[in-house]
Amino acid sequence: MSSKFARYTEKILNALPHWFQIRKKSSDSLGAQFLDIAGVKLDEVRYVLEYAYEQTTIETADLDFVDIAYKTIIPMNLASDELEEVLSSSGSLRKARKLAHFFGIGLVGIEYNELYGHDLYFIDTSRNILYVRQPYDSDLLCPDGQISFAVKGKRYTQSLSVHPVWNFFDEFGLILECPRIHGERNREYKSRLMDVFKNPAGAHREGLMNGIARELNLRKEAVWLNGGSDFLIEDPMVVLNSVQVNGKLLSEEEVLLSETGHVLLSGDPRLEGVELEVSYITGLEMHQVHDHADLKLRNELFHVDSTATDLLKYYRDRIHSEAPIMWGHFKWDEAYWDISDKELSGVAFLPTLYDGSVVGFRSFKRT
Numbered sequence: 001m002s003s004k005f006a007r008y009t010e011k012i013l014n015a016l017p018h019w020f021q022i023r024k025k026s027s028d029s030l031g032a033q034f035l036d037i038a039g040v041k042l043d044e045v046r047y048v049l050e051y052a053y054e055q056t057t058i059e060t061a062d063l064d065f066v067d068i069a070y071k072t073i074i075p076m077n078l079a080s081d082e083l084e085e086v087l088s089s090s091g092s093l094r095k096a097r098k099l100a101h102f103f104g105i106g107l108v109g110i111e112y113n114e115l116y117g118h119d120l121y122f123i124d125t126s127r128n129i130l131y132v133r134q135p136y137d138s139d140l141l142c143p144d145g146q147i148s149f150a151v152k153g154k155r156y157t158q159s160l161s162v163h164p165v166w167n168f169f170d171e172f173g174l175i176l177e178c179p180r181i182h183g184e185r186n187r188e189y190k191s192r193l194m195d196v197f198k199n200p201a202g203a204h205r206e207g208l209m210n211g212i213a214r215e216l217n218l219r220k221e222a223v224w225l226n227g228g229s230d231f232l233i234e235d236p237m238v239v240l241n242s243v244q245v246n247g248k249l250l251s252e253e254e255v256l257l258s259e260t261g262h263v264l265l266s267g268d269p270r271l272e273g274v275e276l277e278v279s280y281i282t283g284l285e286m287h288q289v290h291d292h293a294d295l296k297l298r299n300e301l302f303h304v305d306s307t308a309t310d311l312l313k314y315y316r317d318r319i320h321s322e323a324p325i326m327w328g329h330f331k332w333d334e335a336y337w338d339i340s341d342k343e344l345s346g347v348a349f350l351p352t353l354y355d356g357s358v359v360g361f362r363s364f365k366r367t
Contacts, residue, residue: 009040012038058193058194061169065167066104066133066165067165067167068162069133069165070131070135073130074149081125085149086147086148096120119133131163141159146159164183167186178214188217192219195219199219205286213281218283218284220280220281220282221277221279222278222279226272226274227273227276228267231265232262232263233265237282240255240263241255242280245265245276246276265278301315
């Protein structure tokens, strides 16, 4: 059978009796070509369903889906529909036909070439905002890039800022209470979401350390190329009781310090040539406010005369704002967030495959 037909067209033809002429000579059959119209549409439906199903789990969600764009506001005295050209130092950009084209989304093969080319721009005419897909011409003054555009023969240059694009991973982050860090890409965000299950947070010391490290993206990963040789972590602020090798937490005896003060992991001859994964938390210090013997913390929170520093006042105001516990300041109506209630969220949510089934409760009646 000719491979020029759609996948479902071939399935339909193969289901016909073998003596049918349309099956014997399908490549020359007008009937087969007619069936191919339906086969192509069925192939498209199957692709969309398979793609949608893949987005229901973190491990199979599309890492190439758009996560951030860059934007700038076109001055209000300029009409966005009069833009003649949008330019970067590398040349002119092309105007996206529509928003889906700008994001590289299509019905057949979500991967337009533009998904990797990123040489498009899109204009929100109602808000006078120009969007692009990458940080053109970034430098110290404009870390998120800059873009130029021409209006009535005059050229204007504006700095760009990051514009986060909500996607499948943000849905999982909503369920797991792990929001995306500003400007974070899908691959790094996926790693933090998986960390929710690898290093669960809690109210105890280890749980607090895991939660803080995840929220602030302080957990780092490295590759130990040869487990038979010593491995040096050159990060200057490693939390010693957070070092893991292949997911196993090392004891204090297994974590050594080199002469330069860096963390040293001893090699094992039995692991010669074996590649290992190392993870650790960096840049985190944990203190107890009530510990009067902790001079470092007390010097930061109190002056010599025991009055509060600006840092302590900041902590007080932040805690009072985020978690008010004083009488008259309770937030009685903000104790939960039902993400599936349109009145409370206004955003769509992603059903999980692990939701409990209610089929077994159908026989129960309300009394």
